[in-house]
Structures are given as structure tokens and as C-alpha cells.
Amino acid sequence: MRKVKKPVFFIVFAVIALFTLSTIFGVHSQYGDIVKTYVHGVGDIRLGIDIQGGVDVTFEPAGDVDATEEQMDAALETIKLRLANQNISDSETYLDYKSNRIIVRYPWQAGETDFNPEQAVKELGETAELTFRKGTDTSTDENGDTIPAGDIVLTGADVAQASTGGSKDDATGEITWVVTLDLNDSGKEKFYEATSELYQSKGQISIWMDNTMISAPSVSAVISDGKASISGNFTYESAKELADKINSGALPFSLETTSFKTISPTMGEGALNAMVIAGLITLLLIVVYMIVLYRLLGVVASITLIGQVAGMLAAVSGWFGFMSSTTLTIPGIAGIILSVGMGVDANIITGERIREELRKGKTLDTALYSGYHRAFSAIFDGNLTGILVSIVLMGAFGVPSSIWAKIFNHTIFWFFGATTEGVIYSFGFTLMTGLIMNFIMGVFAARLMTMSLSRFKCFQNKKLYGGGIDVKAD
Missing domain, CATH: 3.30.70.3400 (Alpha-Beta Plaits)
Known part of the structure; x- marks a missing residue:
């Protein structure tokens, strides 16, 4: 850090500024009515039902x-x-x-x-009402909705089980997936009669869940033993999905x-607007407070705090390519505000440590280096504790569709399972990302920017850092 050069401040500042702007507005291109998104902005953030209703x-x-x-x-x-x-x-x-x-x-x-x-x-x-019908003909009911019109061959009560099966090609190593059906005694004779009729005419037996056709395989054999298979261009996932749908029509419960x-969406929007306005006012007051109290250090702290907020919003919106977007809830906004507060605390600790070093009569470079070094352990302990708490919240109250919740719930938090309190996961996620961004912005970027500014002669005054004597840098 003693070798940080003058241009570093401008480089870091430009990176934070571009990052913040791209986080807010995103990066899009439009050709006619087609809009292509390259980088997601805050407008792409998915809002939770406690905000959107x-x-x-x-x-x-x-x-x-x-x-x-x-x-x-x-x-x-x-x-x-x-x-x-x-x-x-x-x-x-x-x-x-x-x-x-x-x-x-x-x-x-x-x-x-x-x-x-x-x-x-x-x-x-x-x-659910599961039916197997001859053909794929449809009609409309009195409400104009599409309904199946073919004669019923089987119902869900005739199906004992549907499952997936696969056979491996020894030459290519590829697996061909199928859906297998086991019929009850009540369905064997009915299915035999239907397949005997449709096999001659190369007809189809369509499968319906309520009024939605989920498959329509062609009859390629006469089935007399109640064991059939549905083939096609299945992957394991698509075959399992069809089997699950068929099984759902025969559920015993x-x-x-x-x-x-x-x-109500009105209540959610009101809470969101109130929290956004409160957050902006609070951030402005913090910026003024930090600049008045810590002068140049306060300016740097304000820049990094804005970068920290941008980092949290970027994580939620899906700005980072290696992680998908998450849903933002009101507790998630509270996590953002709390992590900003901890970021302010980290800057105050750093500012006070630098002041103490200057009051001891140390040179500017030495005071800056020693102040950041002494402050790091306290910042590290506080943020690490917060990150651990946020991980517990995400693991205990997360839902399996989240990549982080999958990691936690399938390792040390597997016994929690999914809960109805997914909003708590949002709080833990924004808190964790905020604390990580605090390390990046409030510790690393702030140190680079401050050490770089101290290279300029006009910024080598102790008063700008909380001291009271004019000195030159080492």
C-alpha cells in the first residue's frame, strides 16, 4: 500500500462509478420492439409478494x-x-x-x-382428474374453454404407477429415456381393447390432466398385460416430469x-416507497455526517458506501453472471440498510484509528498505514460475525430454489427443509452480500483511494484526516 500511485484514486473511482451506473440502469439494446438485456439493472429486480402483493x-x-x-x-x-x-x-x-x-x-x-x-x-x-382418451380431438364448453372430446380409455384410478426407465446404447453410450406405465386390473382389459383398435388405425391415445393435454403418444403395439411405455425424445428430466404428472392423477389423497x-399490492408499494425514501434520506445524512466529521476520509467513505449499496443491488438483480437474481422483499431492504450501517461503523473505526496515529505525531503515510491495519481486525471480526449470522438465516429459512439455500440446506442445514418464511432468506442474503461488499469497498477500495490521494501535495495536510499539523508524506 505504501507504493500506491496517484492515478489509482481515479481508476478506483471510475470503476465504482461505472459499476454503480450499470447497476442502476443496466445495459440494454433495442431493435424495433425487441429489447435485449446484457446487464440487469434495478428495474429488473423481482419484487416479493410483501412488496408487489x-x-x-x-x-x-x-x-x-x-x-x-x-x-x-x-x-x-x-x-x-x-x-x-x-x-x-x-x-x-x-x-x-x-x-x-x-x-x-x-x-x-x-x-x-x-x-x-x-x-x-x-x-x-x-x-387432479387424469384421463387417457382416444385421439386428440377437443371441443369447447359453455364458457368457451377447450376441453377434451375423445372417448375415455382410462382414468387415474386405473393407473397403479408411472415411472421412468432408460436403456443404454452400447455403441454410442447414449441413454434412451421412456415413461413406463403399470396398470391396475381395472385398466388392463380396457387398455387392451383400446390399443387393439387404435393399433390397426395407427391412432393416438392422449393423456389429459384436467383440461390440459400433457402427452399424445401413438399406439405402436397391442398391450395386453397392463405394462406400457411411452417413448419419444425424452431427457431424464422431461420423462420424470411426465411420470409425475401421471402419478398425480392417481394420488390416494x-x-x-x-x-x-x-x-394488498397497495400496502406493499407503500412500504417499498417509504423504505426507499427513508434509505435515500439516511444515506444523504450519513454522507454529510462523514464528510463533516472526517473530511477527506469522509469523502472516500461516502464513495465506497455508494459502491457498497450498488453491489448489494447488483447481487439481487442478477448483475453478476455467476449467480442468478433473487427476489427482493421488505426484510431484504432492511438487510441492505443494516449492512450500510455496519459499513458506516467500519469507516468510523478506520477514521478514529487514523486520528489516533496522527495525534501520536506519526507521519501521514505511517498513520494511514497503521490506522487501516489496526482497524482491520475489528472490522473483520464484526463483519465475519454478521456473515455467519446471515448464513444461518439463509440456511434455516431458505427455499430450495435458491442456489445459496441449496448449498446450505444440502450440507450443514439439511434438517431445516423449506419453510414459509422465504422473506427471511432475503434479509440474510442482502445482509451477507452487503457485508462482503463492505470488505471490498470499505476496506480494500477505501484504502487504495486514501493512500493514492495522500500522494498529492494538496492532500498532505493532517487536518484533512483529523490531525492538526501540516506534514509532507514519506
């Missing part, structure tokens, strides 16, 4: 049913399908195998005025709602 519901098997993991997977596929049928595209679904819970969250849709969340949730939890809450 929406529904948070938890389903469990009704009665004393102890569902298997396969049955829970199948039930989840049914819910996903019904969400899509209700035109709910921005939803979050989580499975907690340990507690046999399915957690569903989705925000209010833009422009909704007559949406009935209670009815929507009721429809999500209803037992219905789902009941054990937790249900809604939040």
Missing part, C-alpha cells in the same frame, strides 16, 4: 396420509400445471419432504381487478390448505 399458501395431504416423495413430486406437478392454466406465470413452488408440505407463492398480476385468491387456491388444491395469506 400476492398469495402465500401451504398445502399438506388431507387426513393422516404419510405421502412418499414420489407422491409429493406428483402433487407439485399438478399444482404447477394448474398455475399455468390460471395464467399465473411468475410463481414460486417449493417442496418440504420432511413435513409433507407444498409451498406456493405468486404475486398479483398487473392490472388485476377481480382476481379471487381464495377460489384460485381452492382450485390449486383440488384432486387430496390436499388441504394449512396456511393462507394475501397482501
